[in-house]
Amino acid sequence: MSSFVAAEKDHLVNPPAGVPTLIQHYIDGKHVDSLDGGKFALGDPVGNATYAQVAAGSAADVDRAVAAARRAFTEGPWARATAGERARVLTRLAELIEASADQLAGFETFDTGLPITQARGQAARAAENFRFFAGLIAGMHEDAFRTGDSQLGYVIRRPVGVAGLITPWNTPFMLESWKLAPALAAGCSVVLKPAEWTPLSASLLPSLMERAGVPDGVFNIVHGIGEVAGAALVAHPDVPLISFTGETTTGKIIMRSAADHLKGLSMELGGKSPVVVFADADLDAALDSALFGVFSLNGERCTAGSRILVEHTIYDRFVERFAERAARIRVGDPAQDATEIGALVHAEHYARVSEYVEIGIAEGARLVAGGGRPAGLGSGNFLAATVFADVTPAMRIFQEEIFGPVVCITPFADEAEAVRLANDTRYGLASYIWTTDLRRGHRVADAVSAGMVWLNSHNIRDLRTPFGGIKASGVGHEGGTHSIDFYTESKIVHVALGDVRVPRFGARPA
Numbered sequence: 001m002s003s004f005v006a007a008e009k010d011h012l013v014n015p016p017a018g019v020p021t022l023i024q025h026y027i028d029g030k031h032v033d034s035l036d037g038g039k040f041a042l043g044d045p046v047g048n049a050t051y052a053q054v055a056a057g058s059a060a061d062v063d064r065a066v067a068a069a070r071r072a073f074t075e076g077p078w079a080r081a082t083a084g085e086r087a088r089v090l091t092r093l094a095e096l097i098e099a100s101a102d103q104l105a106g107f108e109t110f111d112t113g114l115p116i117t118q119a120r121g122q123a124a125r126a127a128e129n130f131r132f133f134a135g136l137i138a139g140m141h142e143d144a145f146r147t148g149d150s151q152l153g154y155v156i157r158r159p160v161g162v163a164g165l166i167t168p169w170n171t172p173f174m175l176e177s178w179k180l181a182p183a184l185a186a187g188c189s190v191v192l193k194p195a196e197w198t199p200l201s202a203s204l205l206p207s208l209m210e211r212a213g214v215p216d217g218v219f220n221i222v223h224g225i226g227e228v229a230g231a232a233l234v235a236h237p238d239v240p241l242i243s244f245t246g247e248t249t250t251g252k253i254i255m256r257s258a259a260d261h262l263k264g265l266s267m268e269l270g271g272k273s274p275v276v277v278f279a280d281a282d283l284d285a286a287l288d289s290a291l292f293g294v295f296s297l298n299g300e301r302c303t304a305g306s307r308i309l310v311e312h313t314i315y316d317r318f319v320e321r322f323a324e325r326a327a328r329i330r331v332g333d334p335a336q337d338a339t340e341i342g343a344l345v346h347a348e349h350y351a352r353v354s355e356y357v358e359i360g361i362a363e364g365a366r367l368v369a370g371g372g373r374p375a376g377l378g379s380g381n382f383l384a385a386t387v388f389a390d391v392t393p394a395m396r397i398f399q400e401e402i403f404g405p406v407v408c409i410t411p412f413a414d415e416a417e418a419v420r421l422a423n424d425t426r427y428g429l430a431s432y433i434w435t436t437d438l439r440r441g442h443r444v445a446d447a448v449s450a451g452m453v454w455l456n457s458h459n460i461r462d463l464r465t466p467f468g469g470i471k472a473s474g475v476g477h478e479g480g481t482h483s484i485d486f487y488t489e490s491k492i493v494h495v496a497l498g499d500v501r502v503p504r505f506g507a508r509p510a
Helices: 009-013 059-075 083-099 101-112 116-139 172-186 201-212 226-235 248-261 283-299 312-327 347-363 415-423 438-447 481-487
Strands: 003-005 025-027 030-032 039-043 050-055 144-147 151-159 162-166 189-193 219-221 241-245 264-268 274-277 307-311 330-332 366-369 386-389 406-412 430-434 452-455 488-496
Touching: 025 059, 059 162, 059 189, 059 219, 059 226, 083 101, 083 116, 083 172, 083 201, 101 116, 101 172, 101 201, 116 172, 116 481, 162 172, 162 226, 172 189, 172 201, 172 241, 172 481, 189 226, 201 219, 226 248, 241 248, 241 481, 248 264, 274 283, 274 415, 283 312, 283 406, 283 430, 307 312, 307 415, 312 366, 312 386, 312 406, 347 366, 347 406, 406 415, 415 438, 430 438, 438 452, 481 488
Parallel strands: 003 330, 162 189, 162 241, 189 219, 241 264, 274 307, 274 430, 307 406, 386 406, 430 452
Antiparallel strands: 025 030, 025 219, 039 050, 144 151, 151 488, 366 386
8 A cells, every 4th residue: 555645634735825826828028818818727636626717828819929929039139149148048047947946846746746856856957958058059050061172051040930839737847948948049939838737837937037038029828728729829820830748649630730831840749668677687776767767757757667578587576576665655745755656637637547547457457556546645636656567568558658657567588579569559759678788788779669768777868869759759859959950940051162163054056
């Protein structure tokens, strides 16, 4: 039975200081209501009680935000500022985020149900994102190519224009920073559409942007339902590129809509990532990594190692130790430091994840830990760390993204079967390989169909590296210079260095 971190009832449901009761759009430097007055209710994951109203954006609200961003891009100073000038603003943003880290983490925990210790880490990573792209844009150079003595070519980078940014609910502020930092560094103006379930931390961004010196109209927020506000942003003819992080089905809809205007797309979608544990692995390290990888962030993470594949000779021992550790994971009040799993983000999502637990049981998987609400937690979106063993590839819980604290464990006989099982899914985002045989590790890393592989390592990513997946896990990569490539257009200028000798068509007399 999972441990429960007890807390006073009023602490579980009371919002932290400074939480607004009304969250408005932010357009052209002003907080504004929806043009039609529309709002929707925002609830907390622990009490499922409404604590704020949020402006519900329509196509008309998206249109005025895009118009403001377009004006700022074509008439304002941001797109024409030097890289150094933009870098100074982004560095200031990083400093302001660090100074506001406690408030940001508190808002994030209250809004998402993430444990506070993990929310603090996300706030720190957000600051790091802005600081990283400040340094990157200040130090970037443009290429030049000399063709013998006859020609010189040089590349000019220009920001694309208005960037549409659509972000998910699982680690909202950090993932907003992940898109905002390179888009602003490149000189774009932006319209951000945060996830409707978790808009709270984004409400702090306008003040941060203003204090850092971002000009009016360069940064805009339109809140609202994805099928309305998000769809309008994707379809808008004056938004030439969309960066989206979210669910694969939504990504397909965005792709179809974006095709009408041939928009640039960067989409990080779903995952069902394998953790491959060979018999010669450092078992203690593999256990620590696999447990943290699927149960941190409440299991609501795209790169979660939600399918653990274990060599048959150590399978029973691994399952026993994994289940014993999972049963001791502390579930409870996300605002307490001792909590390891908080509340799932929304009652609707909690019901979906709980349904997958029932599906796993019905499919015949062996439930070895969790499976329900922990004792002592009579309400709220709480689910114990849940472990299924003896899971086969035919089961839905092996194939479908659950996005919660639920993991599948499956045995394999040899390297070939490990690779086959790892690739037996439509997704291809991340993978984790544990073996002390580095030749085998490199072979398997090459054979696994995934955009990112960690070998004897856990989900530590250098911000310079590409982030993204293949198959149903995404289109394109961001991270480092890949992000700047996405938010800029490159133009090559060719210059003759000497006399030009061109074949003289039509020079002969008729």
